[in-house]
Amino acid sequence: MTPLRSTEPPGTDIVIVPASEHPNRHATVLPYTEADWRISDETVARLAESVPENTRRTYTRIGRDFENWCRKENRAALPATEATLTEYVSHLIAEDAAPSRISTTIGALRKLHAVAGFKGQPDTERALQLLRGHKRQRAADGRGKKQAKPLSPEDIERMVETLDPTTFAGLRDQLILTLGYGLMARRSELAALRIADVIEVADGLEVQIRTSKTDKESEGQVRGVPPGSHVSVCPVRTHRLYRAKLAELVIIPGQLDPETPLLRSATKWGTPRRSGIPERLVDDVVKALAVAARLPDPGLYSAHSLRAGAATASLRKGVPAGIVAEHGRWSKTSPVINEYARTADLFRDNAMRGVL
Known part of the structure; x- marks a missing residue:
């Protein structure tokens, strides 16, 4: 075996070992059983507790509302198909839900699927397309995004x-x-x-x-x-x-x-x-x-x-x-500060200051 020199201090040489010479090459690989995919109730509880309380409440409410709707529509909630998520977003739009609520719902349902082991499901492309259209319509109706008014x-x-x-x-x-x-x-x-x-x-x-x-x-x-x-x-x-x-x-x-x-x-x-x-x-x-x-x-x-x-x-x-x-x-990557900066500079650094 030829050691591969590294840039680490002496004594930390990396050694490449061919598979045929690996010490565990004769180890028996046991077949997976149900236990390999099971998480205990105690671990599930710890995972739930690791999420901030307000986030946990929000996710619980969103998951419950989604399950209730799926039950009425005779659809599977977990894992949900892309069509089911898209229809649910359409349902929320019909109820005139705020875009922020719909966006939070989509993210929460994706997270709930990931926690349950269905990572990457369901696809959100068409649901997000509906959300963008909803935002445009509300803006055209004069009901665009309303942020909390800053206090001076x-x-x-x-x-x-x-x-x-x-x-x-x-x-x-x-x-x-x-x-x-x-x-x-x-x-x-x-x-x-x-x-x-x-x-x-x-x-x-x-x-x-x-x-x-x-x-x-x-x-x-x-x-x-x-x-x-x-x-x-x-x-x-x-x-x-x-x-x-x-x-x-x-x-x-x-x-x-x-x-x-x-x-x-x-x-x-x-x-x-x-x-x-x-x-x-x-x-x-x-x-x-x-x-x-x-x-x-x-x-x-x-x-x-x-x-x-x-x-x-x-x-x-x-x-x-x-x-x-x-x-x-x-x-550090939040765009929020830039929004506040634009508000603060709206008149202070205005291009028309002193022009008229």
């Missing part, structure tokens, strides 16, 4: 002014707004925060985000949130007041364990529960306060308005897009 710092201040900072719920909602904005947080990230995850330091707040949408390996990320320019919108001051109110109202000391939720649900008496807030509460708070503050088009605001608004405001201040993407935990 002035909007945040107006929303905070509608709150009662003497109550637990008022301070909590103020923290949702100010910390959510300063962190460019997803609603899932806010709801997941523990008391130990937010630490006040000399320059502001250090926030530990244990896992997020773009942190697939759950390695965790730390972000700094500086103080605000006005006391009502300062996340540092709001966090300090909120923590004091939490300590004042909690009856059982153990409920302030560092690993318990930071943002708490409230009882009907206005005291904090031990349980954290559901993600949808962030949406509810933003929507309700947009109405209370009499913001224009209040129905266009959602939890994402905090994240989108903070990114847009930063870009308008001249912060480089790469730094904004890093702070907001966007994927």
